[in-house]
Amino acid sequence: MIKTHPWIGGTEEEYETQHFGFGAQSLKIAVRQMVEHKIKSGVKDMESYLQETLDLNDTDKLTLTHSCDKLIRLYCDRAGPSLEAIDSEIEKLLQIPPNVLLPEDEVQLEQVSDEEYQKLKEEVALLRKRVERGASLEALLSADDEELSSIKNVCEIARKDMEILDLLQKSCLKNDVKMIKNATEFICSTVPFLKKSDLIFGD
Template identity: 25%
Template sequence: MTCNGGTMTSSTSCVSPLEVSEYDPSEYETQHLGFTPKAFCNGVYNAALEYIQRAIHEMEACLTNEQYSTVMTPAQIKEACDVILSTMVGKLDMNFDIIETYLMKNVMTIPDNVLLPEDKAQAGDIMSTEEEDVLDTEIQELKDKILAMKYANSKLMQEMTLIDIVQARFDQAQKQLQRLDTINSESGVSDLKDCLMFTSQKVLELMSKVKAMQTDNKSNAMETNETNG
């Protein structure tokens, strides 16, 4: 016995014809309903089919009772019940196809312009093309500013390195000046002019001593030569 093209026995259930189709239920509908529309239709179809099978089985059991055994043989009763079951299943398939198509298209579907309450919080995350362009422009501007700041920081580091070099030289010069001040203080010189004069005087004195030493050396050399001659 068949069920709209599918094999069926009295002890098994036949699924909806839509189950073997390529219908792909929407995830959004499943999110809202808590189940897939396809699973719901299959459940209703299998429940109706089970009721029909149970009713025909009970009718067959009743007809094969001893009370009606003189009218039809058990084989004739089973054959007749199978024909009735096949006819009813065919009617169920034909009518359920119509019901199922209507439910899928008109009842268990969510229009494209409808937003579920649990998704409204995310509605603000959807941006238009113009908003995306504006955001891309702002991102690019921020990138340019970051690059400019990196360049400025690099130049600043170079300047700070130069400043450190100049500071080191200044500290060295300051130490030298402090040493001169110490020497001046120890020599009783309190002014730079006096310091220069003092230094000049010392240089002149040294030069005089050197000249005197040179004159003495020449005189000694002449005396030695005369003695030897």
């Protein structure tokens, strides 16, 4: 019954809530609800007392109820100006001056100038370039590692082939045909483009 503005929140309400535990809007709504509850409960208690103490018939009881309801509406309407004055006092009490900061907002005291901001941007750009160079260097080193691994594999294969060739040479000097055949087949197995049909020896 009492006119109450809806809660809309906002920055000031949020800041007041962080500082006091409640905001001005919330408190004004709570005060109106409390006043309306007090008016209703007081008038209804009076109505109950009159119905119990007076010898009323049903018509009188109905008239009493209607009269009490009208009295409640009248009290609520007349409470409007007083509640407006209370609203103003609440706003004055809970209004946080612009120079007051919450502990978690004290970091905002350190304002950053344009020069400092530009310097920070340059530092960020420099760090970004360092990260990019680091990534490029890592990719290059990875490629070098792969290339070195390939070279090592080739060298290992060449070393084994040289050993087999040495063995072939010794076998030729000894005219050991079976050993020459086995060595040749081993070489072909390590070289993918040679086939068994290319051997000079048949089964």
